Amino acid sequence: MTGNAPLGLVLALIVEAAHWTRWRWDFHEAACVRAWHLCVVATVLAIAFIWIEGNPYLTVPRLLGWLPALLLPLQFVQAYGLRDAISAHTFAFFTKHQRARNQRHGLAAPAVPFNFGHIYLITTMVATTPLGQRPESVWFLPGLVVLTVWALVAVARCRPAQVGILLLLAGGISVLGQMSLAKAYNLLNYGGWPGSEDYLNPTHYRTAIGRLGEIKQSPRILWRLRPAPNSPCPTHLRSVGYNRYRGGLWSNVAPPELRSEDSDFIPLVPLQASDATLFHPLRSEAGQAANRPGLARFTLRGAAAANSPLPLPGNAASLREFKVDAFELNSLGTVRIFPKEAVIEGSVAWNDGASPETAPWRELDLDVSANERTALRQVLAELKLAAQPSLAAKLEVLRRFFLRFEYTRYNTIKAPAIGGVNGPSAIGVFLTKSRRGHCEYFATAACLLLREAGIPTRYAIGYAVLEQDAKHREWVIRGLHGHAWTRVWDESANTWLDFDPTPPGWLASETQHGSSLQWLLDGFQRLREDFALWRSRSYHSAMLAAAMLGLGATGLAWMLRRLWRSKRTLGPAANRRGQAAGSGPATPLHALEKAAAKFLPARAPGCPFGHWLAGLRPHLTDPTVLDEAIRLHQRLRFDPLPPPPPAAARLRDLTKQIRAALKSRRRR
Numbered sequence: 001m002t003g004n005a006p007l008g009l010v011l012a013l014i015v016e017a018a019h020w021t022r023w024r025w026d027f028h029e030a031a032c033v034r035a036w037h038l039c040v041v042a043t044v045l046a047i048a049f050i051w052i053e054g055n056p057y058l059t060v061p062r063l064l065g066w067l068p069a070l071l072l073p074l075q076f077v078q079a080y081g082l083r084d085a086i087s088a089h090t091f092a093f094f095t096k097h098q099r100a101r102n103q104r105h106g107l108a109a110p111a112v113p114f115n116f117g118h119i120y121l122i123t124t125m126v127a128t129t130p131l132g133q134r135p136e137s138v139w140f141l142p143g144l145v146v147l148t149v150w151a152l153v154a155v156a157r158c159r160p161a162q163v164g165i166l167l168l169l170a171g172g173i174s175v176l177g178q179m180s181l182a183k184a185y186n187l188l189n190y191g192g193w194p195g196s197e198d199y200l201n202p203t204h205y206r207t208a209i210g211r212l213g214e215i216k217q218s219p220r221i222l223w224r225l226r227p228a229p230n231s232p233c234p235t236h237l238r239s240v241g242y243n244r245y246r247g248g249l250w251s252n253v254a255p256p257e258l259r260s261e262d263s264d265f266i267p268l269v270p271l272q273a274s275d276a277t278l279f280h281p282l283r284s285e286a287g288q289a290a291n292r293p294g295l296a297r298f299t300l301r302g303a304a305a306a307n308s309p310l311p312l313p314g315n316a317a318s319l320r321e322f323k324v325d326a327f328e329l330n331s332l333g334t335v336r337i338f339p340k341e342a343v344i345e346g347s348v349a350w351n352d353g354a355s356p357e358t359a360p361w362r363e364l365d366l367d368v369s370a371n372e373r374t375a376l377r378q379v380l381a382e383l384k385l386a387a388q389p390s391l392a393a394k395l396e397v398l399r400r401f402f403l404r405f406e407y408t409r410y411n412t413i414k415a416p417a418i419g420g421v422n423g424p425s426a427i428g429v430f431l432t433k434s435r436r437g438h439c440e441y442f443a444t445a446a447c448l449l450l451r452e453a454g455i456p457t458r459y460a461i462g463y464a465v466l467e468q469d470a471k472h473r474e475w476v477i478r479g480l481h482g483h484a485w486t487r488v489w490d491e492s493a494n495t496w497l498d499f500d501p502t503p504p505g506w507l508a509s510e511t512q513h514g515s516s517l518q519w520l521l522d523g524f525q526r527l528r529e530d531f532a533l534w535r536s537r538s539y540h541s542a543m544l545a546a547a548m549l550g551l552g553a554t555g556l557a558w559m560l561r562r563l564w565r566s567k568r569t570l571g572p573a574a575n576r577r578g579q580a581a582g583s584g585p586a587t588p589l590h591a592l593e594k595a596a597a598k599f600l601p602a603r604a605p606g607c608p609f610g611h612w613l614a615g616l617r618p619h620l621t622d623p624t625v626l627d628e629a630i631r632l633h634q635r636l637r638f639d640p641l642p643p644p645p646p647a648a649a650r651l652r653d654l655t656k657q658i659r660a661a662l663k664s665r666r667r668r
Helices: 005-019 028-053 055-069 070-078 093-104 116-127 138-153 162-191 287-291 370-383 389-403 426-433 439-452 506-511 518-536 536-568 588-596 610-619 623-638 645-667
Strands: 205-206 221-225 236-242 244-246 249-251 278-281 296-303 316-320 324-329 335-338 343-350 457-464 467-469 473-477 482-490 495-499
Touching: 005 055, 005 070, 005 370, 055 070, 055 116, 070 116, 093 467, 116 138, 205 236, 205 324, 221 278, 221 518, 236 482, 244 439, 244 506, 249 324, 278 287, 287 316, 296 518, 324 473, 343 518, 370 389, 370 439, 389 439, 426 439, 439 457, 588 610, 588 645, 610 623, 610 645, 623 645
Parallel strands: none
Antiparallel strands: 205 249, 221 296, 221 473, 236 457, 244 249, 278 316, 296 343, 316 343, 324 335, 457 482, 467 473, 482 495
């Protein structure tokens, strides 16, 4: 489930080998504490490494998948120790010192013992939940059932009915959990606020239009943009474009001739530049011109996941130096990337007077739903937009019109106004009554107004480039810079233009409640990105891997040497929990332990085998047979003089009689 099957097999062999080997160690409480500290250090290092390597939102799911490996030291102490339990004081710093203080003063300091194997089993099951790389895997439930059956049968050998009921209950809970996770995954994948990069989908986008509540966006830095010397900085970076609007949902609908089974994305073909490096033109007909020296350029850096959109200017020309497996481009200009590393950096050439989008499709880029038309025509008549002589004049009229509106992050249009053939739509209420909303309202309203006026438009979401970091000579793009605007077709120039109808100053309302510690978080993120880029270079990566392997091998060799020198070998009759049957040699009576365990409670740590076995007397018709067998057992085990040969033979005969009596008792 986590993609680490070889590691899982190694862990399984280490843990289960405790049932097959007779090697044990006398781990005292200090050893348990050291094992716990080792687990904590390993977990902290894993968190740091996972956080540096990839998306911070995936840190917890990935960490859960590694927990069985990180907690192995404690499970090793539990499985291979001579004790059946670990003290709870192992995990608590203050209670451990309180216990030591009580012991110094002669006060009672009871320890709370528990079996860590139970926690390790639960950890293993949690690690396999569909949170990681395989959320849709069909193997989760079967695997969960196998583990559950294994665990329940081990503790309830004689109760198949109860095991069946508990298994059905566990399966039902698992099914409900998997369904809930699937719904949550779909919700996160198909809906969200602007600027939340994880929620951007190239095929459809569920806006907040018509929904009540406050829009909250993250101040986390998503991208860093550094213009080349003497190059301008773009004002908008588009991530995804859409062309069809229905009731708060924007979608990407391509003409039939451009559709494939799943999308209209096509791979970008790289070309070789004059300096022998590769670049990816966004328009195939541009060729080498998409990388000519006179174009404006900037460097873009940020964390990117596979299959995610890359934010670019609307008139981007080419990409180079990004470490990716592939770029893909769809008909609306969305560039999808498949990065090789968690943090990528590369150069973007732009401002060549053209756009990678296809020309307008009149049927789609002029589409307006029927329930929007009444409000749109009312506003167009008020503005006399059709009488304007040029596209620039029309856009200026719209810009002045929207300056009379109020930008707000609080959605106040009530749900009954979301839409319907007979009622006003949310956009209609926004245009004619409330006149207050966020960027999605402004961009959508401008799109539909221009379409109703006969001008092809498309809807774009991405980021506004507004925050400059003068110290590092770059522009910072945060989640709260997420924005929506309109792409307008300029017939005279034969290209698409960015038109942002949202009133200026909207960012002030987004940043007025910023954290005073944001500078510290930004510094940590920069360190993370710098290290990730440094590590991605092959030489540095090899050097770091060699150093980590060397330290790990040294530490492992030291621990294995200590364990080898301190190991103990138990007699062949040692039970499954690792308890020694005694200090002497094994006797035939030890073979009764498994049969006796079906009638007796679990043998307590330190309980002599003969004393525990004496509990069978009420279950035997002739207890004297058992008494004689225990006496012979004790003599063979602990008498310093060698026993006579008939003693061992007599004990074997008595053991057979006792086993037969127990079998007869079970049948009754």
